Amino acid sequence: MKKALMKDSFKEIKNTYKRFLSILLMAFLGVGFFAGIRATSPDMIDTIDKYYKEQNVYDIQVVSTLGLTNEDITEISKIQGVEKVTGTYEIDGKIEIDDKETITKVIEIGDANIPKLLEGRLPENKNECVIESNFLSSNNRKIGDTIEVNIEKTKNDEGEEIEYLNQKELKIVGTVESPLYISRDRGNSSLGAGKVNYYLYINKDNINAKDVFTNIYIKVKDANKYQTSSAKYEDLIEETKVKVEDIKEEREKARQEQLIESATKKLEEAETEFNNEKQNAEKQIAEAEAKIADGKTKIEKAEAEVNKNEETANKEFKNAEKKINEGKAQISKNETEFAKKESEANKEFENLENQKNELQENLSKVEAGLNTVNENYKKILEALSNPNLSEEQRELLEKQKQQLENEKIGLEQNKKSLTEGINKIEQGIVEGKLQLEEGKKQLETAKTKLNNEEASFKKTKTSTLAKIEDAKKKIQTSKEKIAKGEQELTKQKQEAEEKLSEAEEKLIDAKDEISKIEMPKWYVLDRNENSGYASFIQDTKSIKNIGIVFPAVFFIVATLISLTSMTRMVEEERTQIGTLKALGYSKLQIASKYIIYASLASIIGGILGMCVGFVLLPKIIWMMYEMMYQIGDISLNFDWIYGTIGLGLIFGCIVGATIYSLIKELKETPATLMRPKSPKMGKRVLLERVTFIWKRLSFSRKVTIRNIFRYKKRFLMTIIGILGCTSLILAGFGLKDSISSIMPSQYEKVFDYDMQISLKSGLNESQFEEIVNKLKEQEQITKIVKTYMTTSKITNGELEEDVQIIVPEEKETLEGIINIKDIKTKETVTLNDNEICLTDKVAELLKVKQGDTIKLKDSEGNEKEAKIGNIVENYIYHYVYMSKELYQPLYGKDYETNVLLTQNIDLNEEQEDSLATDIMKEKQVSAVSLTSTSIKMMDDTMKSLNYVVVILIVSAGLLAFVVLYNLSNVNISERIRELATIKVLGFYDREVYDYITRETVLLTLIGIAIGLLGGYFLNYFIIGTCEINMLRFSKIINPLSYVYSILITIGFTLIVNFVTYFALKKIDMIESLKSVE
């Protein structure tokens, strides 16, 4: 190349630095954005890759429902391709701070997943811990403070309850970042309100419950050679994962057997012990019984003796008594005899008495006769004494007196014999009586003697009897004692029996428990199942997708812009080209100037763009993502491939555009070139034919319209520029709208419950009723719906997706809690008895439609065929709804409620939390999840996409600015004579400005209008590429977003116009009018 020409090239750059800069800027933006955005996703992945490698993060993780053993580790280590296997302990604990309960993941610091130390130091002994810095700031704690971590007691393999940690008072010695939790999601917990809030790391020494590991972390051989989430990495991991899964069943069984074995062994021991004890107890009882029996025999013997003695005594007594009685009988016989004698005697006496009495009577008769005689005598005497008595009388009387005296003497004689008889009798009686008395006396003596004998006998008898009684009494007390002993024995027996039966029951329970030891379940997980990692990778993918759309727009615009600029430049230098041609320079030599110009602009701009793009864009995007992920600083890479591609593309575009515009000119002869190019012909536009409109337009409007159509290229450029800008902005806002509408769509339109309560499995009816009633009593809960939920895989035969199956207890109850609406008709669907409802995203993914049959795969791999009744509206995750009437026959299982959905009254966050915590305390409840929490969590995830939107909007604005500025420059330079002319004509600055910008404004308006349409489709496209499998973005653009897009575009146009105003003001009339170039 000739020196002069070279010089000319550089001079050209100096003179037209604005143009040079504008091309350079386009190259800068094009390459910068392309390289930057393209590099961001790899940079982010590289960052996490380096971070994960540095922290030695696992490739595969194994968790089990019943813990993992050293044997498991050994077995896994044997798998080909496994490099290192580490078992660790991770458990949820509660920390109470200021009456606030937080759930913390307590993790042992091991070789795998090493936390990154931020401040302080790692724990060195068992009473120290490191915690995430969030904890300190949110709870107003600092390094050096002590916290108390409460972990539920756990059972070791022997079934004993033990503390999980040795030390629960932990001193915070530092803050860390955990590679396991790079996002804010810390996972679910069965404690508290069901969410883990923080993590903390402790020293291994602090673990007390060392029987089983909670997690096994596997490093795969050679995995570190590949970048995480790269296809090679994923393949390698998958390969190993499959191998781990191969031994899964065996290990699960082994663990179950181990547990059963140890439980059985323990049971056996317990059984032996129980039996021993039982025997012991029985022996003791038997001994006690024997003793009692012995005692009883003794007593019996004693009793017998006593009885015998008693008998003998009694016999003797009888004999004695007999004798006495005989004696007595004798006596009584004697007595009787005596009595007989006596009575005889008495009879005699009586006779005698009678005789005597007769005698007496006679005597008394005699006496009476005597008396009468005496009296008569006396009377006679008296009468005799009576002087008056006649002698006759006297004589008579005397006769009588004589008689009487005779009589008296007779009588007296009688009396005397009588008295004599009487006396004789009396004497006999006395004599008899005396005899009797003597007999009596004799009898009496005998009697007395007998009595004495009897008395002494009696005395002897009494004493003997007393003795016997005594012995008897003694026996009685012994008997009583034995009875008491017996009683005690029975009591003891009972007690022992009770105890034994209790023990036995326990044994039975233990046996029962053994039978209940379920098959543990292994979960073999890779990094993709770590929610933080997965969402991070998903985010890098979103960025990657956006990185495809974006730079494309930039490249197109950059190419168009450089095309206009370079064409303009070549046109401006027509004469010079002609001159050079005339001087004999070759086409290539002439072209080289412009190619150098364009190349320099594109290469310098491109390299600058690369430098800035590779650093700035990833950094900016990272800054936004940093709020969500804790990984540390982004690792920036100078990606030669993207850099070269970007540079090559922009170089190709700009230089290509230059060559394109050169080719036309270079074809011309020097002469034609040296003549000024005939100016573009003025033309009537189509609109002028429509006279009734044209007539109505003001002069300046006519000019504007004609000008617009005159510069078709610029017209197109401007419109494309504005269009691009508006559509990118609208797409950005649209993306934001779509994202932000997901949550309300899902949690208001589809799911309208406030709380989801998961119940433990295997509840019996009464337990279930109890919890339901308890919830019903809660005033804060207004509605409860019983459902069965389970996860399942759904497949169309080729593709497979995870879905959640929801089966309501009664199909009518779902309405208002879960609104199942047909995607097309938007009408509420009622579940029927033979078809399922499938949510639309999964239907799309599986390419199935209404009426098709799909297969549902349960965890055991059984496939159930079901017909799709309706494709229904849904935005997050995939669901299959089916009625109980379909579920039961399909699965051959009884329906069993495991999830309760509730609607609550309006509660604030605190009230909701406390309600959840309360419910969580119920023993039947395994988890409580609040819709509001889900919304919050999802919102956080969604926010990251908002940042992308910001980037979209900012860069679209930048693009619009560059485009408009460039076009406005080209416009001015192209029409500088025209502008100078009207300035000479006396147009005020404002009028000149209007003259030009009226066109821009009109074009902007057209651009905006088309841009809105374009944005709508771009949004559609971006959403299509960004949409995560689990989400359904609604393709809605908020009307306000249209307004914002319009306003922002107009704003940028105004800025450019403002710059234009000064550019126009600076136009030098004289220079411009001097001559035609």
Added chain:
Amino acid sequence: MSYIEFKNVCKEYKMGEITIKALNDTNFQIEKGELVVIVGPSGAGKTTALNILGGMDTATSGKVLVDGREVTKLKNKALIGYRREDIGFVFQFYNLVQNLTAKENVELATQICKDSLNPEEVLKKVGLENRMNNFPSQLSGGEQQRVAIARAIAKNPKLLLCDEPTGALDYKTGKQILKLLQDTARRENMTVLIITHNGAISPMADKVIHFKNGTAEKIEINENPKPVEDIEW
């Protein structure tokens, strides 16, 4: 006092370190209604003088008075107003707006002036009644210059300034244009200044100002200007 007065007007351009004096103490007067021809070789300062007079450029020092108004003192907006109302310009390369028809080009000027003339009438006057709706590209050079003249005079200016109006035209057409200018000056009693490097046309003027080395070296007054038709060159 004359209608136009140039008093000690200097104009310097700074090109880097060098200062070029385009006008060096120029003095002349022009009366109202005069047709003035300014002649001189290239670089003598004719155009600079015209530009300053036309309000397109400013003098470094000195005074320019037009109709008693000191143009040199006018600031930006007033200067534009001056151009707008008082000056009509005719350029060597016509400077028509390509995208506008002949009539529209004239309208472009008239729509911003208060006392503008009817564009169609003006075009008739310059003999273009049949080409009014043609675009510049459809007109010959002479016709284009006529449109330019029409555009200038339609504003009804105080001054009509023409910078080499025939420079791009052939002899015959040039002559016609000069005639048009002369006629216009006579008919409308308009003050017309024509710059030319062709001294041969001087006889048509009322006054001829000779420029040399940045100053008006000689001012001739033609008592009897010749009609253009009579001039040959």
